[in-house]
Amino acid sequence: MKALANKRYHKAAPLMLVLLLLAGITGVAAVTTSSPATAATQVTEDDVVQGEKIFAANCATCHGMDAQGQEDIAPSLVGVGAASVDFQVGTGRMPMQMSGPQAQAKMPQFDQPQIDLLAAYVTSLGAGPAVPTAEQVDGSLGDPAMGMELFRINCAMCHGAGANGGALTQGKFAPSLWETTPTHIYEAMLTGPQSMPVFNDDNISSQGKTDIIAFLEQQREPSAGGLKLGALGPVSEGFWAWLIGIGLIIGATVWVGARSS
Structure with a gap:
């Protein structure tokens, strides 16, 4: 029996076992680390052809038939990525309704399949x-407190501390973010549309972007202290306090004067 066992045992067996184990681990890691969005966003050659037709009919007038852009008219679209297209077209900024200091949001001209x-x-x-995944834009997975800190450092100087927008130079403005979808917020940080800087993962990590979304979603909830007064801060609140206070004083003065006469 011992002789039979020795014949069945091979010196290379331990090495083969280790190699098989490593191969199995590598395969599992590849499956678990692959992005679920990759499979969901696979496009076919027909998708590209159909997209080119939509582009030629609606975008090529400004961006050129080869999407290389035209000087002083429209920029090149080579390398801008799907996130930029989804943001610009999904918010209705493109195609532009009219010329101006910046493209303004409006009702989208295309539905989501056409945008894709x-x-x-x-x-x-x-x-x-690329367009962010559902997990990346899920505010419930973010930390609003950390998002508030990141927003105040990187975004509040233009969009305002309450994310209600603000004026910029040369007729431009930072829009309010109260009604912007989480996906479009994430895409704006990724692509830096118009006057906005690009916040790649070296500037603000993917988790940091999710934290900012969590903070902005929290701002949309009703204020526990009552009316927000536009969330403009002490200026607007002080104005209303002054207006109401002065009004009460004037009213009291008139009433006292009427009583005394």
């Missing part, structure tokens, strides 16, 4: 930031 086709075509021209 446009994004597929633009992505085929050059790699760029």
Whole structure:
């Protein structure tokens, strides 16, 4: 029996076992670390073709037939990525309604499937930031306190401490973020539309962006202290206090004068 066991045992067996174990671990790691959005955002050649047709009919007048842009008219779209397309077209900023200091948000001209086709075509021209996953824009997974700190440091100087927007130079403005969707907020940080700087993961991490979304969603909840007065801070609140206070004083003065006469 011992001789039979020795024949069945091979000196290379431990090495083969270790190699098989490593291969199994590598396979599991590859499956678990692959982004679920990658499979969900796979596009076909037909998607690119259909997206090119939409682009030629609606965008090429400004951006050129090859999407290389035109000087003093529209920038090149090579390398802007799907996130930029989804933000600009999904918020109705593109196609622009009229010329001006900056493109303004309006009702989108295209539905989401058409926007996805446009994004597929633009992505085929050059790699760029992808549309964030559902997990990345889920405010319930973020820390509002950390998001408040990041927002005050990086965003409040333009959008205001309460995210209600503010004026910039040369007729431009930072829009209010109260009604902006979490996906579009994340995409704006990724792509830096118009006057906004780009906040890549080296500036604000993916988790940091989720924290900011959590903070902004918290700002939309009803104020526990009563009316927000536009969340403009002590200026607006002081004005109302002054207006009501002076009004009460004037009213009391008139009433006393009427009583004395």
